[in-house]
Amino acid sequence: MADNIETxxxxxxxxxxxxxxxxxxxxxxxWLSALTHxxxxxxxxxxxxxxxxxxxxGLTVAEWLYDLTDAAEGKLSQRLNALVSRATxxxxxxxIGLPDHIRLGKQARTDGGLDSDxxxxxxxxxxxxxxxxxxxxxxxxxxxxxWWGDAVEGRAGQSKHPKSALQExxxxxxxxxxxxxxxxxxxxxxxxxxxxxxxxxxxxxxxxEGDSKQQAETKAAERFLKRHG
Numbered sequence: 001m002a003d004n005i006e007t008x009x010x011x012x013x014x015x016x017x018x019x020x021x022x023x024x025x026x027x028x029x030x031w032l033s034a035l036t037h038x039x040x041x042x043x044x045x046x047x048x049x050x051x052x053x054x055x056x057x058g059l060t061v062a063e064w065l066y067d068l069t070d071a072a073e074g075k076l077s078q079r080l081n082a083l084v085s086r087a088t089x090x091x092x093x094x095x096i097g098l099p100d101h102i103r104l105g106k107q108a109r110t111d112g113g114l115d116s117d118x119x120x121x122x123x124x125x126x127x128x129x130x131x132x133x134x135x136x137x138x139x140x141x142x143x144x145x146x147w148w149g150d151a152v153e154g155r156a157g158q159s160k161h162p163k164s165a166l167q168e169x170x171x172x173x174x175x176x177x178x179x180x181x182x183x184x185x186x187x188x189x190x191x192x193x194x195x196x197x198x199x200x201x202x203x204x205x206x207x208x209e210g211d212s213k214q215q216a217e218t219k220a221a222e223r224f225l226k227r228h229g
Contacts, residue, residue: 008032013101020096021131021143025133032103034126037119039105046126053129056137060144062150082168083151085177089121091164092147098124115214117163140155162221166196166198169229176201179226181218185208196220 007019017031018024025031038045042081061083065076082088093099099114100170102123113119124147132140166178177200184195196216199205206227208219 002016003100009035016101017127020127021135023135023139026134030130031127034068034130035101035123036103037105037108037113039108039113040103041105042103046123048131049126049133050122051129052132053083053125053127053140054084056128056132056140057089057125057144058186060141061148061152064145064148068152075131078171078174082171085167085171086117086121087161087166087167088148088151089124090117091161092151093120093124096124096147098127115212116216117217151203160227162218166200166225166229169225170200175203180220180223182213198224200224200228 009025009032009101013031014025014028014036020217023108029044030042033044034049036042036045038047058080062076062080065071065079065083067093069076071079098120102114103115104119104121108119122125128140128144131143162176169175170177178198179200181197181199182194183197185192187193191211193209193211194213194216195207195209196219197205197207197226204224204227206223208216208221208223212217
């Protein structure tokens with residue numbers, strides 16, 4: 001197998017899945033797919049489950065907001081877009097300890113894949129999709145409500161991650177979502193430095209630096225919010 005990836009779920013990952021879903025695993029291959037990135041060279045990965053989980057997440061949060069507030073459709077849409085954004089999904093992934101269980105190829109791991117909002121966001125949606133397949137909509141819905149509780153109920157307060165805050169700022173101001181671009185990668189492998197540019201069409205752009213792409217993106221988002229937020 002490519003990059004010597006383990007062929008099955010570890011006991012630790014099996015326990016983590018059972019805790020998150022509230023149910024014992026019935027079909028291990030579903031969860032293996034949900035946690036597997038294409039860089040592993042496996043014949044299966046998370047993409048199909050991510051497609052499904054994205055829809056389950058959207059419906060769950062839309063229903064939640066509908067019940068929670070009598071806001072007009074426009075406001076509901078803005079809030080929904082922010083809550084199911086890639087940045088919010090990635091923040092949830094970190095909060096539940098998902099990076100420890102993602103199956104990445106060696107190069108993707110070296111490139112900082114476990115810090116990537118795109119990968120973390122996709123895999124958290126794939127896990128939702130896997131829960132839906134294994135245990136049905138109610139189980140998947142309950143899991144989403146546990147994971148998204150702080151965000152939906154507004155308990156996250158001022159500790160919100162800069163990238164999440166920028167995503168919500170863009171949605172709330174009817175702007176296109178932030179776009180992050182790697183400008184420079186420099187230094188030896190043991191001391192890499194990354195420079196990233198974040199831009200929002202029609203508003204502006206800022207750059208940030210860090211020891212990882214994620215850190216550089218965070219710094220860029222912080223600067224953007226300070227100047228334009």
